[in-house]
Amino acid sequence: MFYESVQQMKKQLGQVEKWLEMATAHAEQKKFDQNLYLGFRLAPDQLPLSAQVGIACDTAKLGAARLTGKDAPAHADNQTTVAELHARLQSVQQWLGALTAKDFEGAATRTITTPRWEGKTMTGQDYFLEHVQPNFGFHVAHTYALLRHNGVPVGKKDYLGALTQTAPKT
Amino acid sequence: MFYESVQQMKKQLGQVEKWLEMATAHAEQKKFDQNLYLGFRLAPDQLPLSAQVGIACDTAKLGAARLTGKDAPAHADNQTTVAELHARLQSVQQWLGALTAKDFEGAATRTITTPRWEGKTMTGQDYFLEHVQPNFGFHVAHTYALLRHNGVPVGKKDYLGALTQTAPKT
Numbered sequence: 397m398f399y400e401s402v403q404q405m406k407k408q409l410g411q412v413e414k415w416l417e418m419a420t421a422h423a424e425q426k427k428f429d430q431n432l433y434l435g436f437r438l439a440p441d442q443l444p445l446s447a448q449v450g451i452a453c454d455t456a457k458l459g460a461a462r463l464t465g466k467d468a469p470a471h472a473d474n475q476t477t478v479a480e481l482h483a484r485l486q487s488v489q490q491w492l493g494a495l496t497a498k499d500f501e502g503a504a505t506r507t508i509t510t511p512r513w514e515g516k517t518m519t520g521q522d523y524f525l526e527h528v529q530p531n532f533g534f535h536v537a538h539t540y541a542l543l544r545h546n547g548v549p550v551g552k553k554d555y556l557g558a559l560t561q562t563a564p565k566t
Numbered sequence: 567m568f569y570e571s572v573q574q575m576k577k578q579l580g581q582v583e584k585w586l587e588m589a590t591a592h593a594e595q596k597k598f599d600q601n602l603y604l605g606f607r608l609a610p611d612q613l614p615l616s617a618q619v620g621i622a623c624d625t626a627k628l629g630a631a632r633l634t635g636k637d638a639p640a641h642a643d644n645q646t647t648v649a650e651l652h653a654r655l656q657s658v659q660q661w662l663g664a665l666t667a668k669d670f671e672g673a674a675t676r677t678i679t680t681p682r683w684e685g686k687t688m689t690g691q692d693y694f695l696e697h698v699q700p701n702f703g704f705h706v707a708h709t710y711a712l713l714r715h716n717g718v719p720v721g722k723k724d725y726l727g728a729l730t731q732t733a734p735k736t
Contacts, residue, residue, distance in 0.1 A: 522730040559688060
């Protein structure tokens with residue numbers, strides 16, 4: 397389910413864009429600069445919204461890159477506007493959307509490492525389940541929490557987005 | 567990967583217990599009632615910490631129950647103390663831990679519905695990827711965010727917990 401899980405991450409990054417659109421509308425209604433949102437934090441020593449979005453993007457992108465062996469596009473951590481966050485989110489969604497199920501063949505048993513692990517390794521499956529998915533969920537949820545905490549009327553339906561449901565038989 | 571993903575949820579509920587222990591220590595150090603944490607909210611119209619923990623528990627428990635066809639233990643939403651949250655978290659971890667990989671055979675193609683869906687259905691795989699996993703991540707991350715926002719010194723390592731890593735060959 398690596399491919400399907402990564403496409404779910406792509407979908408969630410699209411939801412982040414919808415929350416940012418709601419933040420823009422909220423800022424316009426309240427007459428403040430929408431780009432203030434990028435600097436908001438839930439704690440003084442926690443990363444601000446711009447970094448929460450950036451790390452969510454990188455977690456999905458680098459996770460998929462390591463599981464497939466494909467090179468991901470580079471993104472600098474220099475966004476200062478909502479528009480620049482949209483551009484980064486769109487770039488990552490586009491790259492994730494171009495991956496195929498075939499790209500993830502053998503992903504479960506790949507040997508994964510990252511620059512921070514000092515030579516230690518994880519299997520692709522452990523890396524994805526223990527590191528990529530919880531990290532991704534963390535930063536997406538913190539983005540949402542920061543907006544909600546600062547007045548943006550996002551709700552659970554905005555979080556999940558559309559569900560693939562079948563109507564009851566009549 | 568349903569079984570492995572559900573065991574990862576069990577692990578994360580164990581991490582929530584560690585954050586609550588840190589919250590208890592923080593409250594003792596600052597000399598306030600640790601049970602105040604259960605009522606804290608990130609927004610006036612968002613659910614408090616007690617409900618974030620309860621829904622995280624229920625999302626994992628009901629998700630696994632629907633995917634396996636097994637009955638899950640019932641838990642009332644009536645916790646008012648950190649100790650009661652620990653008890654609920656432990657009960658769910660115990661139940662999840664007793665599931666086996668075999669219990670999840672055929673989970674991907676099961677027809678899933680919930681009381682809220684008015685007869686609509688999802689496949690087990692879509693339900694798990696689009697509903698259970700993001701919902702679980704949402705409520706676990708909101709629990710963490712509420713504690714962090716209110717002074718508990720939790721960090722990303724506390725969020726992820728131990729990783730299944732292999733040491734480099736020497």
